[in-house]
Amino acid sequence: MKKNQNDFLKNLESQIKQSIPGHSVDCVIVGYKNYELQVLMVKQFSTDKWALPGGFIYKDEDLNDAATRVLKERTGVEYSFLEQFYTFGKYKRRDIDQVLDDLRKGKLNSPFTEEWFKQRFISTAFLALVDINQCDIKAGLYSDDCDWKPVSGLAELMFDHNQIVDKAIEKIKKQLDYLPIGKALLPKQFTMNDLQRLYESILQKKLDRGNFQKKILKLDVLIRKEKFYSGGAHKAPYLYEFDDEKYKRLLEEGIAFL
Amino acid sequence: MKKNQNDFLKNLESQIKQSIPGHSVDCVIVGYKNYELQVLMVKQFSTDKWALPGGFIYKDEDLNDAATRVLKERTGVEYSFLEQFYTFGKYKRRDIDQVLDDLRKGKLNSPFTEEWFKQRFISTAFLALVDINQCDIKAGLYSDDCDWKPVSGLAELMFDHNQIVDKAIEKIKKQLDYLPIGKALLPKQFTMNDLQRLYESILQKKLDRGNFQKKILKLDVLIRKEKFYSGGAHKAPYLYEFDDEKYKRLLEEGIAFL
Numbered sequence: 001m002k003k004n005q006n007d008f009l010k011n012l013e014s015q016i017k018q019s020i021p022g023h024s025v026d027c028v029i030v031g032y033k034n035y036e037l038q039v040l041m042v043k044q045f046s047t048d049k050w051a052l053p054g055g056f057i058y059k060d061e062d063l064n065d066a067a068t069r070v071l072k073e074r075t076g077v078e079y080s081f082l083e084q085f086y087t088f089g090k091y092k093r094r095d096i097d098q099v100l101d102d103l104r105k106g107k108l109n110s111p112f113t114e115e116w117f118k119q120r121f122i123s124t125a126f127l128a129l130v131d132i133n134q135c136d137i138k139a140g141l142y143s144d145d146c147d148w149k150p151v152s153g154l155a156e157l158m159f160d161h162n163q164i165v166d167k168a169i170e171k172i173k174k175q176l177d178y179l180p181i182g183k184a185l186l187p188k189q190f191t192m193n194d195l196q197r198l199y200e201s202i203l204q205k206k207l208d209r210g211n212f213q214k215k216i217l218k219l220d221v222l223i224r225k226e227k228f229y230s231g232g233a234h235k236a237p238y239l240y241e242f243d244d245e246k247y248k249r250l251l252e253e254g255i256a257f258l
Numbered sequence: 259m260k261k262n263q264n265d266f267l268k269n270l271e272s273q274i275k276q277s278i279p280g281h282s283v284d285c286v287i288v289g290y291k292n293y294e295l296q297v298l299m300v301k302q303f304s305t306d307k308w309a310l311p312g313g314f315i316y317k318d319e320d321l322n323d324a325a326t327r328v329l330k331e332r333t334g335v336e337y338s339f340l341e342q343f344y345t346f347g348k349y350k351r352r353d354i355d356q357v358l359d360d361l362r363k364g365k366l367n368s369p370f371t372e373e374w375f376k377q378r379f380i381s382t383a384f385l386a387l388v389d390i391n392q393c394d395i396k397a398g399l400y401s402d403d404c405d406w407k408p409v410s411g412l413a414e415l416m417f418d419h420n421q422i423v424d425k426a427i428e429k430i431k432k433q434l435d436y437l438p439i440g441k442a443l444l445p446k447q448f449t450m451n452d453l454q455r456l457y458e459s460i461l462q463k464k465l466d467r468g469n470f471q472k473k474i475l476k477l478d479v480l481i482r483k484e485k486f487y488s489g490g491a492h493k494a495p496y497l498y499e500f501d502d503e504k505y506k507r508l509l510e511e512g513i514a515f516l
């Protein structure tokens with residue numbers, strides 16, 4: 001898609017004028033595919049750097065609503081697990097010279113945008129857990145590309161975005177019992193094996209099959225549905241769904257599962 | 259202490275000039291006294307409203323360092339558990355008219371300060387856990403008083419500070435296993451009963467004495483010291499200390515105690 005730089009610059013300036021200075025949001029949007037956690041990344045317009053989807057905060061917009069908006073704009077997802085997890089505020093977290101270089105390369109260097117981007121920015125980071133199959137991802141105006149990247153082996157990202165991703169993954173691991181992992185990341189129906197492999201991919205270790213099944217069933221949040229006939233030679237496993245009400249109550253208490 | 263308003267205003271203006279606009283920090287400094295959690299509060303200069311200790315962020319200061327500075331200025335404590343827990347960014351979290359009223363009452367209403375305080379502010383809130391006995395609390399320049407207030411039955415605080423305290427206490431309850439509760443809030447040496455009463459005050463329920471002792475000892479993080487002779491008629495209990503190294507390792511894994 002060829003973008004008209006003039007329109008683009010005008011659009012950017014208009015958006016800046018509506019936003020509060022010095023504060024942005026960045027979203028670590030996590031999905032699950034190929035037995036691995038995936039993070040949604042955008043390729044910044046006119047650079048070859050990947051970055052987290054993010055944005056500014058409109059002057060009359062709540063901070064958390066800005067993150068909800070970014071999530072929706074990039075994925076189409078409206079209802080999902082979305083929670084702030086850390087505000088990144090190091091004095092030199094952005095390389096201003098690099099920012100200005102990128103603006104010039106993209107021909108976005110009006111005095112107005114340069115002043116804006118030269119500011120120090122504090123960024124509040126949000127963690128979103130989404131079902132990849134429900135996402136309709138879009139690059140948006142200020143990026144050339146948008147794609148899922150496996151968490152392991154991420155390239156060097158813009159600014160401190162690698163650190164932001166690391167902190168999000170650390171949160172997932174540490175607070176596994178308080179996050180709606182299975183419900184948010186898996187499709188509505190799944191097999192016990194799907195659920196176990198999800199936990200294994202996050203914890204980066206094998207779990208005992210019998211033990212896992214026993215513990216999960218003991219939580220009493222799954223509803224057993226019909227069998228899943230894949231046409232393979234294996235015995236058909238059951239499909240499960242989460243019982244929304246029970247699961248919600250359990251999360252509020254903390255699951256204390258593993 | 260009578261303050262000279264002119265000097266005060268000059269001082270405030272000079273501090274504002276060194277700070278980044280639109281972002282502040284607020285510290286929920288939690289201690290433990292009279293078998294109850296206590297929060298440090300300051301009475302805002304020239305008002306009768308209590309508020310959390312907080313401040314602005316210097317232009318060349320990391321966000322987290324601003325909170326460390328506030329903690330040190332109010333309590334003298336340098337090394338303590340201090341962690342960000344939430345960034346409050348509702349569009350209308352401060353009543354601007356009230357802010358301007360308060361400035362005028364305190365004769366702090368120069369055009370310069372009015373412009374500054376009329377801005378929308380996003381505030382990053384920090385939780386600090388401190389040993390009250392180690393604190394040397396000070397009201398500081400912009401407040402008339404500074405005191406510990408029991409968490410239960412807090413009066414109406416400035417802005418959204420009641421919400422901020424509520425969220426901090428919720429974090430303590432939910433993440434009890436990941437916070438250095440005993441180590442941060444109790445004196446260096448304590449009895450098993452002291453520790454149990456601390457947990458009971460946070461969880462708001464009685465715990466079984468035998469069970470509690472068994473679980474805590476099983477964590478293998480306590481060092482038993484001499485007996486505590488209080489001169490009372492009871493059998494003298496043992497004093498305990500935390501084993502710093504082991505406790506640190508345990509916290510990193512999550513205690514999974516209760």
